[in-house]
Amino acid sequence: MAITISLPTVLARLADGQATLEAWGTTVGEAVAGVATRYPELAPRLRDATGNPYPFVTFYLNDEDIRFRGGFAAKVEDGDEVTVVAAVAGG
């Protein structure tokens, strides 16, 4: 499955300045793993040492927090969009 991964500016600089990346896989985790291999400097800002989502970012699959869809195990389809956002929030 071909999907896109959008990065915030703070992380895009670790991916040769690209704010949108193409990625492939059947799950969010597989797609992120591919990106991590292509951009080693970006890798530790997407996944922690155990391979789980890095705690200071939140992943959204087509606008839905992946934590509601099984985390990195969330299935993706062609054309899906994964958005990475720094985990900052307040009411």
Add this chain to the structure above:
Amino acid sequence: MPSASSGHQLVPHPLVCANCGTRQPAGPTAICPECVGPLEPLYPTDRIFPTREQISTRPQSLWRYREWLPFTGEPTLSLDSGCTPLVDAPALATRLGLGRVWLKNDAVSHPSLSFKDRVVAAAINAAVALGLDTVGCASTGNLANAVAAQAARAGLPAWIFIPHDLEVGKVVGTAIYGPHLVRVRGTYDDVNRLCAQLADRYGWGIVNLNLRSYYGEGSKTVAFEIAEQLGWRAPSAVVVPMAGGSLLTKIHKGFKEFREAGLVTGDAPRLFGAQAAGCAPIVNLVEQGGEQIEPVRPDTIARSIAIGSPADGLFAARAIRESGGWAAAATDAEIVAAIRLLAETSGIFAETAGGATVAATQALVKQGKLGAEDEVVLCITGNGLKTIEAVQGSLAESPVINARVKEVAALVGKVDPTKLATTRILDTQTLAGQSA
């Protein structure tokens, strides 16, 4: 405003990452470029703190604690926020089974009737000092009101994003100031994600995102004011409503800073967090232990604290644990009943977050976490007139009568005689016999 730095232009402090310690110059960013962790203001190590007496002579606003706010120089905007009443509430204390209760009444905060005036006062000064020409926020309502009001009087354009289905009072109470108000389909968490992306795209000062490092520090003034208003001491406990978790975290920091400065002696207060049962991810973390927030989908009338993915939730849970406190959640029905209890015993009409705070306090008393030996401050963070939908259906319909004394007499006759203390000087039968 008298100050050692009088006449100096306001300059925001530089920033430091709370996770990895990387330092950054002052700027509209709340994210560490190295580790993506949260940035905090870096205060000068040679700060000279004022004495209690010096503070007490300063104007009645949150800027009387300016040495603990993230700037040098003089603020120019929102000089009237802060210094809300601390109200003794003996009747509520009796009903709750607590030794003593004070209400920190930010329902009458200036200018927009919630504690968000404090954080926006800090953020809007930071925005102007950093040369930003537009401000904004993602909000559950109270922040929208505060940003819109304070941006209007500062002459700044504001872009404000809220969930599409907020209470009428929150929407009108924002739109009246003339901002660009945008209602987003979805929950607050959807709005927050959108604004995180917007902050990255436009050069706006989104107060609770890229100005968050400065914004959050304004909440510490709740703790400073409680300490000063109690005669430079802490209560035994403080109960705080939790949305993103920042307020409780900053109150913890505020009490710690005043103790370190020698302004407050004695034990630090135990901190207790309150959430709605329909959105209680921080309460869940406190009750279950661990170091990771599990997000929830909010389903509660307490819209102002309905944040399912609270970014400061872990920090709030840690502050609660470190202080020896606890957390509790309240159902919507309990929240409504508690709003009424608060109003009927103290004369303060709180919005739903205040109901959650009072109801959670009741739960904490039942659990034995708080008791008759405690002197407790309840943080009432917003005004009930903003969320009348929450309680309207729970109140008895008022009778409509003609302007006749005998019709009033008929109503008085229906009232329980034990509740007729104010009519002792009159004879109701005489009233009933009078011609209208």
